[in-house]
Amino acid sequence: MAARFAVGDRVAVRRAFPLGHVRTPYYARGAVGDVERICGDFGNPEELAFGRRDRPRQTLYRVRFAQTALWPDYAGPAGDTIDIELYEHWLEPATE
Amino acid sequence: MASHVHDQAHDHRPPPDEDGPLSYYETMEIAVREILIEKGVFGADDVRAAIEAMDARSPAKGAEVVARAWTDPAFKDALLVDGSAACASIGIELGPLRLIAVENTATVHNVIVCTLCSCYPRNLLGLPPDWYKAKAYRSRVVREPRAVLREFGTEVPDDVTVRVHDSTADMRYIVVPRQPAGTEGWEPERLAALVTRDCMIGVTVPKTP
Incomplete structure:
Protein backbone atom coordinates (compact mmCIF):
# COMPACT_ATOMS: atom_id res chain seq x y z
CA MET A 1 0.00 0.00 0.00
CA ALA A 2 1.53 3.28 -1.15
CA ALA A 3 1.92 5.86 1.57
CA ARG A 4 0.31 9.18 0.69
CA PHE A 5 2.81 11.22 2.70
CA ALA A 6 6.60 11.10 2.92
CA VAL A 7 8.95 11.73 5.82
CA GLY A 8 9.27 15.49 6.28
CA ASP A 9 5.87 16.31 4.74
CA ARG A 10 3.90 18.95 6.57
CA VAL A 11 0.49 17.53 7.48
CA ALA A 12 -2.65 18.67 9.27
CA VAL A 13 -4.74 16.44 11.52
CA ARG A 14 -8.41 16.44 10.50
CA ARG A 15 -10.57 18.46 12.87
CA ALA A 16 -13.25 15.78 13.07
CA PHE A 17 -15.15 14.27 15.98
CA PRO A 18 -16.58 10.89 14.95
CA LEU A 19 -17.89 8.44 17.53
CA GLY A 20 -16.24 5.07 18.02
CA HIS A 21 -12.83 3.65 18.84
CA VAL A 22 -10.76 6.57 17.55
CA ARG A 23 -7.01 6.59 18.27
CA THR A 24 -6.46 10.25 17.39
CA PRO A 25 -6.15 12.29 20.59
CA TYR A 26 -8.41 15.32 20.85
CA TYR A 27 -5.49 17.60 21.61
CA ALA A 28 -3.96 16.87 18.19
CA ARG A 29 -7.05 17.49 16.07
CA GLY A 30 -6.57 20.43 13.75
CA ALA A 31 -2.86 20.64 14.58
CA VAL A 32 -0.08 20.86 11.97
CA GLY A 33 3.15 18.88 12.22
CA ASP A 34 5.81 17.03 10.22
CA VAL A 35 5.91 13.34 9.30
CA GLU A 36 8.72 11.88 11.43
CA ARG A 37 8.53 8.31 10.11
CA ILE A 38 6.26 5.80 8.41
CA CYS A 39 5.49 2.89 10.73
CA GLY A 40 3.88 0.53 8.18
CA ASP A 41 0.35 -0.61 7.37
CA PHE A 42 -2.06 -1.62 10.13
CA GLY A 43 -5.70 -2.54 10.53
CA ASN A 44 -7.85 0.53 11.15
CA PRO A 45 -8.86 0.40 14.86
CA GLU A 46 -12.09 2.25 14.09
CA GLU A 47 -13.14 -0.78 11.97
CA LEU A 48 -11.46 -3.50 14.05
CA ALA A 49 -13.39 -2.34 17.13
CA PHE A 50 -16.54 -3.52 15.39
CA GLY A 51 -15.00 -6.81 14.25
CA ARG A 52 -14.67 -5.61 10.64
CA ARG A 53 -11.38 -7.26 9.75
CA ASP A 54 -11.77 -7.09 5.96
CA ARG A 55 -11.47 -3.30 5.66
CA PRO A 56 -8.45 -1.69 3.96
CA ARG A 57 -5.37 -1.30 6.12
CA GLN A 58 -4.12 2.18 6.88
CA THR A 59 -0.61 3.54 6.70
CA LEU A 60 0.46 4.60 10.19
CA TYR A 61 2.70 7.65 10.61
CA ARG A 62 4.51 9.28 13.47
CA VAL A 63 3.96 13.02 13.24
CA ARG A 64 6.09 15.46 15.20
CA PHE A 65 4.39 18.56 16.60
CA ALA A 66 5.97 21.57 18.24
CA GLN A 67 4.59 21.83 21.78
CA THR A 68 3.87 25.50 21.05
CA ALA A 69 1.66 24.43 18.11
CA LEU A 70 -0.49 22.29 20.43
CA TRP A 71 -0.58 24.53 23.49
CA PRO A 72 -0.29 28.26 22.77
CA ASP A 73 0.73 28.96 26.37
CA TYR A 74 3.28 26.10 26.56
CA ALA A 75 5.70 26.85 29.40
CA GLY A 76 8.96 25.48 28.01
CA PRO A 77 11.56 26.02 25.30
CA ALA A 78 10.21 26.44 21.75
CA GLY A 79 12.10 23.33 20.60
CA ASP A 80 10.11 20.87 22.76
CA THR A 81 8.02 18.39 20.76
CA ILE A 82 5.41 15.62 20.90
CA ASP A 83 5.46 12.69 18.47
CA ILE A 84 2.03 11.11 17.91
CA GLU A 85 1.08 8.00 15.93
CA LEU A 86 -1.65 8.86 13.43
CA TYR A 87 -3.38 6.83 10.70
CA GLU A 88 -3.39 8.16 7.16
CA HIS A 89 -7.13 8.85 6.99
CA TRP A 90 -6.68 11.40 9.78
CA LEU A 91 -4.09 13.42 7.85
CA GLU A 92 -4.36 16.04 5.13
CA PRO A 93 -1.67 18.07 3.38
CA ALA A 94 -1.06 21.21 5.45
CA THR A 95 -2.10 24.39 3.71
CA GLU A 96 -0.44 26.82 6.08
CA MET B 1 9.67 8.29 67.43
CA ALA B 2 8.79 7.96 63.78
CA SER B 3 8.98 4.19 63.96
CA HIS B 4 6.74 4.21 67.06
CA VAL B 5 4.07 6.13 65.17
CA HIS B 6 4.55 3.79 62.22
CA ASP B 7 4.07 0.73 64.44
CA GLN B 8 0.88 2.13 65.90
CA ALA B 9 -0.53 2.55 62.41
CA HIS B 10 -0.30 -1.21 61.89
CA ASP B 11 -3.57 -2.23 63.52
CA HIS B 12 -3.85 -5.45 61.47
CA ARG B 13 -7.19 -4.54 60.04
CA PRO B 14 -7.74 -6.31 56.71
CA PRO B 15 -7.73 -4.14 53.58
CA PRO B 16 -11.20 -2.96 52.56
CA ASP B 17 -13.11 -5.47 50.44
CA GLU B 18 -13.81 -4.38 46.87
CA ASP B 19 -17.37 -5.55 47.20
CA GLY B 20 -19.21 -2.76 45.42
CA PRO B 21 -21.48 -3.58 42.50
CA LEU B 22 -19.75 -4.99 39.41
CA SER B 23 -19.20 -2.64 36.51
CA TYR B 24 -20.57 -3.44 33.06
CA TYR B 25 -17.20 -4.70 31.83
CA GLU B 26 -16.49 -6.72 34.99
CA THR B 27 -19.79 -8.52 34.45
CA MET B 28 -18.95 -8.99 30.77
CA GLU B 29 -15.50 -10.43 31.58
CA ILE B 30 -16.92 -12.92 34.07
CA ALA B 31 -19.67 -13.99 31.67
CA VAL B 32 -17.32 -14.50 28.72
CA ARG B 33 -14.73 -16.31 30.85
CA GLU B 34 -17.33 -18.65 32.34
CA ILE B 35 -18.79 -19.48 28.92
CA LEU B 36 -15.34 -20.21 27.46
CA ILE B 37 -14.49 -22.47 30.40
CA GLU B 38 -17.89 -24.19 30.16
CA LYS B 39 -17.35 -24.82 26.44
CA GLY B 40 -13.92 -26.28 27.18
CA VAL B 41 -11.98 -23.64 25.19
CA ILE B 51 -2.28 -14.03 34.99
CA GLU B 52 0.69 -15.45 36.87
CA ALA B 53 2.87 -15.17 33.75
CA MET B 54 1.76 -11.55 33.18
CA ASP B 55 2.47 -10.61 36.79
CA ALA B 56 5.89 -12.28 36.64
CA ARG B 57 7.19 -10.04 33.85
CA SER B 58 9.79 -7.53 34.97
CA PRO B 59 11.82 -4.68 33.46
CA ALA B 60 14.89 -6.98 33.38
CA LYS B 61 14.68 -7.65 29.64
CA GLY B 62 14.45 -3.94 28.89
CA ALA B 63 17.51 -3.27 31.05
CA GLU B 64 19.37 -6.02 29.19
CA VAL B 65 18.53 -4.33 25.88
CA VAL B 66 19.73 -0.93 27.10
CA ALA B 67 22.97 -2.33 28.54
CA ARG B 68 23.62 -4.08 25.24
CA ALA B 69 23.01 -0.81 23.35
CA TRP B 70 25.54 0.96 25.62
CA THR B 71 28.24 -1.65 25.03
CA ASP B 72 27.60 -2.59 21.39
CA PRO B 73 27.33 0.40 19.00
CA ALA B 74 26.24 -1.76 16.06
CA PHE B 75 23.40 -3.18 18.17
CA LYS B 76 22.38 0.32 19.24
CA ASP B 77 22.23 1.49 15.62
CA ALA B 78 20.07 -1.52 14.71
CA LEU B 79 17.86 -0.96 17.78
CA LEU B 80 17.15 2.64 16.81
CA VAL B 81 16.22 1.58 13.25
CA ASP B 82 13.98 -1.39 14.15
CA GLY B 83 13.56 -2.14 17.83
CA SER B 84 11.71 -5.43 17.43
CA ALA B 85 14.22 -6.89 14.92
CA ALA B 86 17.19 -5.83 17.05
CA CYS B 87 15.68 -7.47 20.15
CA ALA B 88 15.02 -10.67 18.16
CA SER B 89 18.68 -10.66 17.09
CA ILE B 90 19.75 -11.08 20.74
CA GLY B 91 17.10 -13.70 21.50
CA ILE B 92 14.41 -11.42 22.93
CA GLU B 93 11.28 -12.21 20.92
CA LEU B 94 8.61 -9.55 21.28
CA GLY B 95 5.95 -11.34 19.26
CA PRO B 96 3.66 -8.92 17.45
CA LEU B 97 4.90 -5.98 19.53
CA ARG B 98 6.35 -3.26 17.28
CA LEU B 99 9.08 -1.53 19.26
CA ILE B 100 10.53 1.93 18.71
CA ALA B 101 13.63 2.76 20.75
CA VAL B 102 14.34 6.46 21.29
CA GLU B 103 17.75 7.60 22.45
CA ASN B 104 18.52 10.27 25.04
CA THR B 105 21.49 12.40 24.01
CA ALA B 106 23.26 15.51 25.25
CA THR B 107 20.56 17.56 23.50
CA VAL B 108 17.38 15.41 23.67
CA HIS B 109 15.44 13.89 26.58
CA ASN B 110 12.63 11.46 25.69
CA VAL B 111 9.58 10.53 27.76
CA ILE B 112 6.81 8.03 26.94
CA VAL B 113 3.08 8.21 27.58
CA CYS B 114 -0.11 6.68 26.25
CA THR B 115 -2.69 9.46 26.62
CA LEU B 116 -5.59 7.34 25.34
CA CYS B 117 -5.17 4.32 27.62
CA SER B 118 -2.00 2.71 28.99
CA CYS B 119 -0.08 1.13 26.07
CA TYR B 120 3.25 -0.12 27.36
CA PRO B 121 5.90 -2.63 26.16
CA ARG B 122 4.99 -5.24 28.78
CA ASN B 123 7.18 -7.95 27.23
CA LEU B 124 10.22 -5.74 27.93
CA LEU B 125 9.23 -3.71 30.99
CA GLY B 126 6.67 -5.88 32.81
CA LEU B 127 3.44 -4.38 34.10
CA PRO B 128 3.16 -0.58 33.95
CA PRO B 129 3.23 1.33 37.24
CA ASP B 130 -0.12 2.67 38.46
CA TRP B 131 0.92 6.28 37.88
CA TYR B 132 1.58 5.51 34.20
CA LYS B 133 -2.08 4.49 33.85
CA ALA B 134 -3.41 7.44 35.89
CA LYS B 135 -5.19 10.34 34.21
CA ALA B 136 -2.93 12.81 36.01
CA TYR B 137 0.23 11.52 34.29
CA ARG B 138 -1.44 10.88 30.94
CA SER B 139 -2.99 14.31 30.68
CA ARG B 140 -0.19 16.35 32.21
CA VAL B 141 2.96 14.91 30.65
CA VAL B 142 1.88 16.03 27.18
CA ARG B 143 0.86 19.46 28.44
CA GLU B 144 3.62 20.32 30.92
CA PRO B 145 6.28 17.61 30.60
CA ARG B 146 9.00 19.57 32.34
CA ALA B 147 6.83 20.14 35.43
CA VAL B 148 5.95 16.44 35.56
CA LEU B 149 9.60 15.43 35.16
CA ARG B 150 10.53 17.82 37.97
CA GLU B 151 8.04 16.02 40.24
CA PHE B 152 9.93 12.81 39.44
CA GLY B 153 13.15 14.57 40.49
CA THR B 154 14.32 15.06 36.92
CA GLU B 155 15.41 18.58 35.99
CA VAL B 156 15.92 18.93 32.23
CA PRO B 157 17.97 22.02 31.32
CA ASP B 158 16.38 24.47 28.87
CA ASP B 159 19.05 23.74 26.24
CA VAL B 160 17.94 20.09 26.15
CA THR B 161 14.85 19.37 24.02
CA VAL B 162 12.07 17.44 25.75
CA ARG B 163 10.49 15.03 23.30
CA VAL B 164 7.23 13.40 24.42
CA HIS B 165 6.10 10.26 22.58
CA ASP B 166 2.36 9.55 22.68
CA SER B 167 1.87 5.82 22.15
CA THR B 168 -1.55 6.22 20.50
CA ALA B 169 -1.65 3.28 18.10
CA ASP B 170 0.38 0.20 17.14
CA MET B 171 3.92 1.08 18.26
CA ARG B 172 5.42 0.63 21.72
CA TYR B 173 8.39 2.56 23.09
CA ILE B 174 11.52 2.24 25.17
CA VAL B 175 13.86 5.07 26.08
CA VAL B 176 17.56 4.32 25.75
CA PRO B 177 18.97 6.58 28.46
CA ARG B 178 22.48 8.02 28.43
CA GLN B 179 25.11 5.82 30.03
CA PRO B 180 26.18 7.43 33.32
CA ALA B 181 29.68 8.88 33.40
CA GLY B 182 32.20 6.69 35.20
CA THR B 183 30.69 3.39 34.05
CA GLU B 184 32.80 3.00 30.90
CA GLY B 185 34.12 -0.52 30.49
CA TRP B 186 31.58 -2.10 32.85
CA GLU B 187 30.18 -5.51 32.02
CA PRO B 188 26.64 -5.42 30.53
CA GLU B 189 25.21 -7.26 33.56
CA ARG B 190 26.56 -4.60 35.91
CA LEU B 191 25.29 -1.80 33.67
CA ALA B 192 21.83 -3.38 33.42
CA ALA B 193 21.44 -3.03 37.19
CA LEU B 194 21.53 0.78 36.76
CA VAL B 195 18.68 0.77 34.22
CA THR B 196 15.40 0.98 36.09
CA ARG B 197 11.87 0.85 34.75
CA ASP B 198 11.44 4.61 35.16
CA CYS B 199 14.64 5.28 33.15
CA MET B 200 13.13 3.36 30.23
CA ILE B 201 9.84 5.31 30.46
CA GLY B 202 11.93 8.47 30.57
CA VAL B 203 10.79 10.04 33.84
CA THR B 204 14.26 9.68 35.33
CA VAL B 205 17.83 8.90 34.28
CA PRO B 206 20.24 6.20 35.47
CA LYS B 207 22.28 7.21 38.49
CA THR B 208 25.92 6.41 39.09
CA PRO B 209 26.07 4.24 42.20
Missing part, protein backbone atom coordinates in the same frame (compact mmCIF):
# COMPACT_ATOMS: atom_id res chain seq x y z
CA PHE B 42 -9.65 -23.36 28.18
CA GLY B 43 -9.71 -24.21 31.87
CA ALA B 44 -9.72 -22.04 34.99
CA ASP B 45 -6.10 -23.07 35.61
CA ASP B 46 -5.11 -21.71 32.18
CA VAL B 47 -6.59 -18.32 33.15
CA ARG B 48 -4.73 -18.38 36.46
CA ALA B 49 -1.46 -19.39 34.77
CA ALA B 50 -1.80 -16.58 32.20
Whole structure:
Protein backbone atom coordinates (compact mmCIF):
# COMPACT_ATOMS: atom_id res chain seq x y z
CA MET A 1 0.00 0.00 0.00
CA ALA A 2 1.53 3.28 -1.15
CA ALA A 3 1.92 5.86 1.57
CA ARG A 4 0.31 9.18 0.69
CA PHE A 5 2.81 11.22 2.70
CA ALA A 6 6.60 11.10 2.92
CA VAL A 7 8.95 11.73 5.82
CA GLY A 8 9.27 15.49 6.28
CA ASP A 9 5.87 16.31 4.74
CA ARG A 10 3.90 18.95 6.57
CA VAL A 11 0.49 17.53 7.48
CA ALA A 12 -2.65 18.67 9.27
CA VAL A 13 -4.74 16.44 11.52
CA ARG A 14 -8.41 16.44 10.50
CA ARG A 15 -10.57 18.46 12.87
CA ALA A 16 -13.25 15.78 13.07
CA PHE A 17 -15.15 14.27 15.98
CA PRO A 18 -16.58 10.89 14.95
CA LEU A 19 -17.89 8.44 17.53
CA GLY A 20 -16.24 5.07 18.02
CA HIS A 21 -12.83 3.65 18.84
CA VAL A 22 -10.76 6.57 17.55
CA ARG A 23 -7.01 6.59 18.27
CA THR A 24 -6.46 10.25 17.39
CA PRO A 25 -6.15 12.29 20.59
CA TYR A 26 -8.41 15.32 20.85
CA TYR A 27 -5.49 17.60 21.61
CA ALA A 28 -3.96 16.87 18.19
CA ARG A 29 -7.05 17.49 16.07
CA GLY A 30 -6.57 20.43 13.75
CA ALA A 31 -2.86 20.64 14.58
CA VAL A 32 -0.08 20.86 11.97
CA GLY A 33 3.15 18.88 12.22
CA ASP A 34 5.81 17.03 10.22
CA VAL A 35 5.91 13.34 9.30
CA GLU A 36 8.72 11.88 11.43
CA ARG A 37 8.53 8.31 10.11
CA ILE A 38 6.26 5.80 8.41
CA CYS A 39 5.49 2.89 10.73
CA GLY A 40 3.88 0.53 8.18
CA ASP A 41 0.35 -0.61 7.37
CA PHE A 42 -2.06 -1.62 10.13
CA GLY A 43 -5.70 -2.54 10.53
CA ASN A 44 -7.85 0.53 11.15
CA PRO A 45 -8.86 0.40 14.86
CA GLU A 46 -12.09 2.25 14.09
CA GLU A 47 -13.14 -0.78 11.97
CA LEU A 48 -11.46 -3.50 14.05
CA ALA A 49 -13.39 -2.34 17.13
CA PHE A 50 -16.54 -3.52 15.39
CA GLY A 51 -15.00 -6.81 14.25
CA ARG A 52 -14.67 -5.61 10.64
CA ARG A 53 -11.38 -7.26 9.75
CA ASP A 54 -11.77 -7.09 5.96
CA ARG A 55 -11.47 -3.30 5.66
CA PRO A 56 -8.45 -1.69 3.96
CA ARG A 57 -5.37 -1.30 6.12
CA GLN A 58 -4.12 2.18 6.88
CA THR A 59 -0.61 3.54 6.70
CA LEU A 60 0.46 4.60 10.19
CA TYR A 61 2.70 7.65 10.61
CA ARG A 62 4.51 9.28 13.47
CA VAL A 63 3.96 13.02 13.24
CA ARG A 64 6.09 15.46 15.20
CA PHE A 65 4.39 18.56 16.60
CA ALA A 66 5.97 21.57 18.24
CA GLN A 67 4.59 21.83 21.78
CA THR A 68 3.87 25.50 21.05
CA ALA A 69 1.66 24.43 18.11
CA LEU A 70 -0.49 22.29 20.43
CA TRP A 71 -0.58 24.53 23.49
CA PRO A 72 -0.29 28.26 22.77
CA ASP A 73 0.73 28.96 26.37
CA TYR A 74 3.28 26.10 26.56
CA ALA A 75 5.70 26.85 29.40
CA GLY A 76 8.96 25.48 28.01
CA PRO A 77 11.56 26.02 25.30
CA ALA A 78 10.21 26.44 21.75
CA GLY A 79 12.10 23.33 20.60
CA ASP A 80 10.11 20.87 22.76
CA THR A 81 8.02 18.39 20.76
CA ILE A 82 5.41 15.62 20.90
CA ASP A 83 5.46 12.69 18.47
CA ILE A 84 2.03 11.11 17.91
CA GLU A 85 1.08 8.00 15.93
CA LEU A 86 -1.65 8.86 13.43
CA TYR A 87 -3.38 6.83 10.70
CA GLU A 88 -3.39 8.16 7.16
CA HIS A 89 -7.13 8.85 6.99
CA TRP A 90 -6.68 11.40 9.78
CA LEU A 91 -4.09 13.42 7.85
CA GLU A 92 -4.36 16.04 5.13
CA PRO A 93 -1.67 18.07 3.38
CA ALA A 94 -1.06 21.21 5.45
CA THR A 95 -2.10 24.39 3.71
CA GLU A 96 -0.44 26.82 6.08
CA MET B 1 9.67 8.29 67.43
CA ALA B 2 8.79 7.96 63.78
CA SER B 3 8.98 4.19 63.96
CA HIS B 4 6.74 4.21 67.06
CA VAL B 5 4.07 6.13 65.17
CA HIS B 6 4.55 3.79 62.22
CA ASP B 7 4.07 0.73 64.44
CA GLN B 8 0.88 2.13 65.90
CA ALA B 9 -0.53 2.55 62.41
CA HIS B 10 -0.30 -1.21 61.89
CA ASP B 11 -3.57 -2.23 63.52
CA HIS B 12 -3.85 -5.45 61.47
CA ARG B 13 -7.19 -4.54 60.04
CA PRO B 14 -7.74 -6.31 56.71
CA PRO B 15 -7.73 -4.14 53.58
CA PRO B 16 -11.20 -2.96 52.56
CA ASP B 17 -13.11 -5.47 50.44
CA GLU B 18 -13.81 -4.38 46.87
CA ASP B 19 -17.37 -5.55 47.20
CA GLY B 20 -19.21 -2.76 45.42
CA PRO B 21 -21.48 -3.58 42.50
CA LEU B 22 -19.75 -4.99 39.41
CA SER B 23 -19.20 -2.64 36.51
CA TYR B 24 -20.57 -3.44 33.06
CA TYR B 25 -17.20 -4.70 31.83
CA GLU B 26 -16.49 -6.72 34.99
CA THR B 27 -19.79 -8.52 34.45
CA MET B 28 -18.95 -8.99 30.77
CA GLU B 29 -15.50 -10.43 31.58
CA ILE B 30 -16.92 -12.92 34.07
CA ALA B 31 -19.67 -13.99 31.67
CA VAL B 32 -17.32 -14.50 28.72
CA ARG B 33 -14.73 -16.31 30.85
CA GLU B 34 -17.33 -18.65 32.34
CA ILE B 35 -18.79 -19.48 28.92
CA LEU B 36 -15.34 -20.21 27.46
CA ILE B 37 -14.49 -22.47 30.40
CA GLU B 38 -17.89 -24.19 30.16
CA LYS B 39 -17.35 -24.82 26.44
CA GLY B 40 -13.92 -26.28 27.18
CA VAL B 41 -11.98 -23.64 25.19
CA PHE B 42 -9.65 -23.36 28.18
CA GLY B 43 -9.71 -24.21 31.87
CA ALA B 44 -9.72 -22.04 34.99
CA ASP B 45 -6.10 -23.07 35.61
CA ASP B 46 -5.11 -21.71 32.18
CA VAL B 47 -6.59 -18.32 33.15
CA ARG B 48 -4.73 -18.38 36.46
CA ALA B 49 -1.46 -19.39 34.77
CA ALA B 50 -1.80 -16.58 32.20
CA ILE B 51 -2.28 -14.03 34.99
CA GLU B 52 0.69 -15.45 36.87
CA ALA B 53 2.87 -15.17 33.75
CA MET B 54 1.76 -11.55 33.18
CA ASP B 55 2.47 -10.61 36.79
CA ALA B 56 5.89 -12.28 36.64
CA ARG B 57 7.19 -10.04 33.85
CA SER B 58 9.79 -7.53 34.97
CA PRO B 59 11.82 -4.68 33.46
CA ALA B 60 14.89 -6.98 33.38
CA LYS B 61 14.68 -7.65 29.64
CA GLY B 62 14.45 -3.94 28.89
CA ALA B 63 17.51 -3.27 31.05
CA GLU B 64 19.37 -6.02 29.19
CA VAL B 65 18.53 -4.33 25.88
CA VAL B 66 19.73 -0.93 27.10
CA ALA B 67 22.97 -2.33 28.54
CA ARG B 68 23.62 -4.08 25.24
CA ALA B 69 23.01 -0.81 23.35
CA TRP B 70 25.54 0.96 25.62
CA THR B 71 28.24 -1.65 25.03
CA ASP B 72 27.60 -2.59 21.39
CA PRO B 73 27.33 0.40 19.00
CA ALA B 74 26.24 -1.76 16.06
CA PHE B 75 23.40 -3.18 18.17
CA LYS B 76 22.38 0.32 19.24
CA ASP B 77 22.23 1.49 15.62
CA ALA B 78 20.07 -1.52 14.71
CA LEU B 79 17.86 -0.96 17.78
CA LEU B 80 17.15 2.64 16.81
CA VAL B 81 16.22 1.58 13.25
CA ASP B 82 13.98 -1.39 14.15
CA GLY B 83 13.56 -2.14 17.83
CA SER B 84 11.71 -5.43 17.43
CA ALA B 85 14.22 -6.89 14.92
CA ALA B 86 17.19 -5.83 17.05
CA CYS B 87 15.68 -7.47 20.15
CA ALA B 88 15.02 -10.67 18.16
CA SER B 89 18.68 -10.66 17.09
CA ILE B 90 19.75 -11.08 20.74
CA GLY B 91 17.10 -13.70 21.50
CA ILE B 92 14.41 -11.42 22.93
CA GLU B 93 11.28 -12.21 20.92
CA LEU B 94 8.61 -9.55 21.28
CA GLY B 95 5.95 -11.34 19.26
CA PRO B 96 3.66 -8.92 17.45
CA LEU B 97 4.90 -5.98 19.53
CA ARG B 98 6.35 -3.26 17.28
CA LEU B 99 9.08 -1.53 19.26
CA ILE B 100 10.53 1.93 18.71
CA ALA B 101 13.63 2.76 20.75
CA VAL B 102 14.34 6.46 21.29
CA GLU B 103 17.75 7.60 22.45
CA ASN B 104 18.52 10.27 25.04
CA THR B 105 21.49 12.40 24.01
CA ALA B 106 23.26 15.51 25.25
CA THR B 107 20.56 17.56 23.50
CA VAL B 108 17.38 15.41 23.67
CA HIS B 109 15.44 13.89 26.58
CA ASN B 110 12.63 11.46 25.69
CA VAL B 111 9.58 10.53 27.76
CA ILE B 112 6.81 8.03 26.94
CA VAL B 113 3.08 8.21 27.58
CA CYS B 114 -0.11 6.68 26.25
CA THR B 115 -2.69 9.46 26.62
CA LEU B 116 -5.59 7.34 25.34
CA CYS B 117 -5.17 4.32 27.62
CA SER B 118 -2.00 2.71 28.99
CA CYS B 119 -0.08 1.13 26.07
CA TYR B 120 3.25 -0.12 27.36
CA PRO B 121 5.90 -2.63 26.16
CA ARG B 122 4.99 -5.24 28.78
CA ASN B 123 7.18 -7.95 27.23
CA LEU B 124 10.22 -5.74 27.93
CA LEU B 125 9.23 -3.71 30.99
CA GLY B 126 6.67 -5.88 32.81
CA LEU B 127 3.44 -4.38 34.10
CA PRO B 128 3.16 -0.58 33.95
CA PRO B 129 3.23 1.33 37.24
CA ASP B 130 -0.12 2.67 38.46
CA TRP B 131 0.92 6.28 37.88
CA TYR B 132 1.58 5.51 34.20
CA LYS B 133 -2.08 4.49 33.85
CA ALA B 134 -3.41 7.44 35.89
CA LYS B 135 -5.19 10.34 34.21
CA ALA B 136 -2.93 12.81 36.01
CA TYR B 137 0.23 11.52 34.29
CA ARG B 138 -1.44 10.88 30.94
CA SER B 139 -2.99 14.31 30.68
CA ARG B 140 -0.19 16.35 32.21
CA VAL B 141 2.96 14.91 30.65
CA VAL B 142 1.88 16.03 27.18
CA ARG B 143 0.86 19.46 28.44
CA GLU B 144 3.62 20.32 30.92
CA PRO B 145 6.28 17.61 30.60
CA ARG B 146 9.00 19.57 32.34
CA ALA B 147 6.83 20.14 35.43
CA VAL B 148 5.95 16.44 35.56
CA LEU B 149 9.60 15.43 35.16
CA ARG B 150 10.53 17.82 37.97
CA GLU B 151 8.04 16.02 40.24
CA PHE B 152 9.93 12.81 39.44
CA GLY B 153 13.15 14.57 40.49
CA THR B 154 14.32 15.06 36.92
CA GLU B 155 15.41 18.58 35.99
CA VAL B 156 15.92 18.93 32.23
CA PRO B 157 17.97 22.02 31.32
CA ASP B 158 16.38 24.47 28.87
CA ASP B 159 19.05 23.74 26.24
CA VAL B 160 17.94 20.09 26.15
CA THR B 161 14.85 19.37 24.02
CA VAL B 162 12.07 17.44 25.75
CA ARG B 163 10.49 15.03 23.30
CA VAL B 164 7.23 13.40 24.42
CA HIS B 165 6.10 10.26 22.58
CA ASP B 166 2.36 9.55 22.68
CA SER B 167 1.87 5.82 22.15
CA THR B 168 -1.55 6.22 20.50
CA ALA B 169 -1.65 3.28 18.10
CA ASP B 170 0.38 0.20 17.14
CA MET B 171 3.92 1.08 18.26
CA ARG B 172 5.42 0.63 21.72
CA TYR B 173 8.39 2.56 23.09
CA ILE B 174 11.52 2.24 25.17
CA VAL B 175 13.86 5.07 26.08
CA VAL B 176 17.56 4.32 25.75
CA PRO B 177 18.97 6.58 28.46
CA ARG B 178 22.48 8.02 28.43
CA GLN B 179 25.11 5.82 30.03
CA PRO B 180 26.18 7.43 33.32
CA ALA B 181 29.68 8.88 33.40
CA GLY B 182 32.20 6.69 35.20
CA THR B 183 30.69 3.39 34.05
CA GLU B 184 32.80 3.00 30.90
CA GLY B 185 34.12 -0.52 30.49
CA TRP B 186 31.58 -2.10 32.85
CA GLU B 187 30.18 -5.51 32.02
CA PRO B 188 26.64 -5.42 30.53
CA GLU B 189 25.21 -7.26 33.56
CA ARG B 190 26.56 -4.60 35.91
CA LEU B 191 25.29 -1.80 33.67
CA ALA B 192 21.83 -3.38 33.42
CA ALA B 193 21.44 -3.03 37.19
CA LEU B 194 21.53 0.78 36.76
CA VAL B 195 18.68 0.77 34.22
CA THR B 196 15.40 0.98 36.09
CA ARG B 197 11.87 0.85 34.75
CA ASP B 198 11.44 4.61 35.16
CA CYS B 199 14.64 5.28 33.15
CA MET B 200 13.13 3.36 30.23
CA ILE B 201 9.84 5.31 30.46
CA GLY B 202 11.93 8.47 30.57
CA VAL B 203 10.79 10.04 33.84
CA THR B 204 14.26 9.68 35.33
CA VAL B 205 17.83 8.90 34.28
CA PRO B 206 20.24 6.20 35.47
CA LYS B 207 22.28 7.21 38.49
CA THR B 208 25.92 6.41 39.09
CA PRO B 209 26.07 4.24 42.20
